Amino acid sequence: MENREYQYHSKVEKRVFIINNSSHDFEPAKKFGKLIFLSEGRYSRYDVNAIYREFDDKLSTSSPGDYLLLTGLPIMQGVAMMIMAIKHGRVNLLQFRQKEDRSFYLERNIVIDQDQPIPFQNIKVDMIKDPKPMTMEDLKVEKK
Numbered sequence: 001m002e003n004r005e006y007q008y009h010s011k012v013e014k015r016v017f018i019i020n021n022s023s024h025d026f027e028p029a030k031k032f033g034k035l036i037f038l039s040e041g042r043y044s045r046y047d048v049n050a051i052y053r054e055f056d057d058k059l060s061t062s063s064p065g066d067y068l069l070l071t072g073l074p075i076m077q078g079v080a081m082m083i084m085a086i087k088h089g090r091v092n093l094l095q096f097r098q099k100e101d102r103s104f105y106l107e108r109n110i111v112i113d114q115d116q117p118i119p120f121q122n123i124k125v126d127m128i129k130d131p132k133p134m135t136m137e138d139l140k141v142e143k144k
Contacts, residue, residue: 012063012065013033013034014032014033014034014063014065014066014067015033015034015035015036015062015063015066015067016029016030016032016033016034016035016036016066016067016068016069016094017036017037017038017058017059017062017066017067017068017069017080018035018036018037018038018069018071019038019039019068019069019070019071019072019076019077019080020037020038020039020040020041020043020071020072020073020076021037021039021040021041022071022072024071024096026069028103028104028105029067029069029094029105032067032094032105032107033066033067036058038054038055038058038059038076038080039051039054039055039072039076043072043073043076045073045074045075048075048079051075051076051079052079052083055076055079055080055083056083059080059083059084059087062084062087062088063088064088064089064090065092066084066092067092067093067094067107068080068081068084068091068092068093068094069093069094069096069105070093070094070095070096081093085110085112089111089112090109090110090111090112091109091110092107092108092109093107093108093109093110094106094107094108095108
């Protein structure tokens with residue numbers, strides 16, 4: 001089944017979602033697929049909700065074989081990666097690399113094991129109700 005899904009997606013033209021259209025030359029990334037810009041210009045790193053809404057809309061047509069080209073603010077990269085990971089269970093990244101007299105993109109893939117529970121998913125942190133720091137006394141467990 002996985003093989004069939006991979007074969008299906010390999011026939012579809014892959015896309016490269018570029019996180020932010022800046023002054024870089026993205027022409028070499030075209031060999032990985034059609035270039036699509038998720039954002040352009042300056043963004044506030046504190047307006048995470050707006051970044052999420054814009055990226056979620058633009059990535060709604062993405063497929064598991066598409067790439068994210070890492071540019072822009074780290075928060076923008078994190079939001080885009082989270083959306084792709086949740087949507088597809090994987091993230092395909094392109095990282096720019098310059099070595100001596102040549103430059104190129106490195107392809108990196110992160111595949112999430114969907115059968116494994118997310119660590120710490122049941123831990124609840126409520127710093128508003130209990131803002132005092134924990135002490136060693138708080139960590140002691142009574143023996144039965």
